[in-house]
Amino acid sequence: SYELTQSPSVSVSPGQTARITCSGDGLPKEYVYWYQQKPGQAPVLVIFKDKERPSGIPERFSGSSSGTAATLTISEVQAEDEADYYCQSSDSSASYRAVFGGGTHLTVL
């Protein structure tokens, strides 16, 4: 089955840049989406179609994708950005099937 791989954790100091990566063989053919989830809360979409930002999401959140890897970049990290981040894409052989990465916990030191 199709899988997306994320590193389990990333740590940065406030004001620094955090980069969270997601890899998968199907990424060259399918868009990537990113969700932020804080403890006890539902996920929130922060990036869609690789690099687009929904209204209300701060500009410090950006996304990119190249080949089999996608990156969520958070510039000038703030304490409130500490959360779990999940990438999501579709199985290119069954586009209705949404696939999530295992999630990356961002710690703001």
Next chain:
Amino acid sequence: QVHLVESGGGLVKPGGSLRLSCAASGFTFSDYYMSWIRQAPGGGLEWISYISNGASTMYYGDSVKGRFTISRANSKNSLYLQMNSLRVEDTATYYCARGDPDIGAFDSWGQGTLVTVSS
């Protein structure tokens, strides 16, 4: 404002059944596809089911295929998940999520309802 509210979770024994509901408001429900996504305690997100906006097409993840049934009532702005033959590994928080066909993402989520399968 988009609002999704799940209900129906609870404690059930292995082999039992449960029906989850998701009440939608703040948008034209029939314009959007919907999905159920679950999250085991301390775990990641797992997509489990999709239903098209007109309810003509449904898909399921391998882990629930044949046991769960997704449905919707557009006249009632409601989404449902009938869960049968529940297993311990089905224990999770179940979220309903709106799928925006223009952006292809789950752009709104409910707060989730917890299903615990235990003897």
